[in-house]
Amino acid sequence: MKPLDVGRLNKQIILISFKPGKDRLHQDIREPVESKPIWATVKPQRGSEPYEAGKKQPEQQYTVTIRYRNGVTTDMLVKYGEKILQIESCVDVEEEHYMIELQCTEKEGAR
Template identity: 25%
Template sequence: MNPGKYRNKITFLKREHGQDDYGEQVDEWTAFKTVWAAKDPLLGNEFFKAVATEAKVEVKFNSRYITGITGDMRIQHDNEIYEILSAIDVKSLHKELLCYCRRIPDGEG
């Protein structure tokens, strides 16, 4: 794990349930943790395996391990929001976290 590869500042977002002024349930995405990560598009065999699963994986984020990250969360990088399709504790060593994601189109979030 090369620390120099973590060049992208990302924020993990967690869904919070609340109520608006009228008592209606409102879901908001709030910051859970901001970290440095590597952001890479899927290439070659990795891309074709992802396409075969129909999960629409577009990018992977790799960072140091963070406790509490789940597939129910999102990642914000700059002005883009990504749905986490899979959050993997690499080799189950609690040292590295790999998230496969798909970008959420503007207005869909």
């Protein structure tokens, strides 16, 4: 196992998962559940502007690196300051269970 350079983990994020629940009208909803703050490295990658219904929709992509933890999936969100990032992929770096790289996308207007 390679040692993790914890000095690089200098930003705090919160992982948001969802649990099933019911609203006042007994309709099914997904209730957000926030983790405790997690130390991470957050690096902006590149922006893109995909077209949706004939309009540009700006996106910013990020690579978020955290210590390994079980249960991190693409169904979760990352809260970084005021930004909400959608997890596109989770990679167990070198499959050694010491670090996870999350490829995330922030869509403009998701704040």
